[in-house]
Amino acid sequence: MGCSAEYQVTSRSGIRESRRRRRDTSESRAARMPARSVGLVVEGKTEGKAFKLLPKLLNDCPRLDGPAVVDGIGAEATPEQVARRVAKDVAFLQPDNDTVVVVVDRECRVVSAVDFAAEVRTELARLLPALGAENDYPYHVVVADRAFEAWLLGDLKCLAGPRRTYAVKCYEGHQRVKGGTRSSGYHYGDDVLKEVLGDYEKVRDGPRLFEKIHAEHAGVRCGRGSYGSQSFALFLAILASSAT
DSSP states (O other): OOEEOHHHHSOHHHHHHHHHHHHHSSOOHHHHOSSOEEEEEEESHHHHHHHTTHHHHOTTOOEEEEEEEEOOOOTTOOHHHHHHHHHHHHHHHGGGSSEEEEEEEOTTOSSOHHHHHHHHHHHHHHHGGGGTOOTTOOEEEEEESSOHHHHHHTTHHHHHOTTSOOOOSOOTTOOEEOOSTTOOSEESSHHHHHHHHSOOOHHHHHHHHHHHSOHHHHSSOOOTTOOOOHHHHHHHHHHHHHHO
């Protein structure tokens, strides 16, 4: 089951008008959409490439529209600023999908991933009506804790293989200050992957590693002495509910 990206190869204005006309017809959603589908909006090009591989990870993956990639949101963005960056894509994907899922990173924010997601969703609810979105249309916000790498580390045992040593622990929320006089900011799991695998570069390796993980390992709530990722589990649960 592949991901539809038709809106990326046709002019945005043309597709938007086409979708609006179809929404305004008397046809029911079921008649227009024989298979349930999910529109995806993601933060970052690596995530955009990786999420196209979701049908390979999941046995029962809904039809995916996108992902629409919003790049460069940044760790300093407020919930309102994040919502403004993704709102147009959410409204754009709405007419041809049963739901839309927005995935952004928590990064160094003090607020929890769950609370930050709720704050972004509140701002979206305020912004979407002005863009022509339906008030009762379902959409979700998932915040990776703290970044995409947390979802990879949810199945580190699989990625590392039997010959490498690694700490069996929960990496959800992992954050480490970058060292060196020329460095600033934080590591959000890329440092662990580099230590365990010997090398890791997000753009180059992220999608390849994402394809290798097992959803049943990474997509579970983790605790002391166990792998998994609560934020990834939430994302997979939303996809699963959209596939039925």
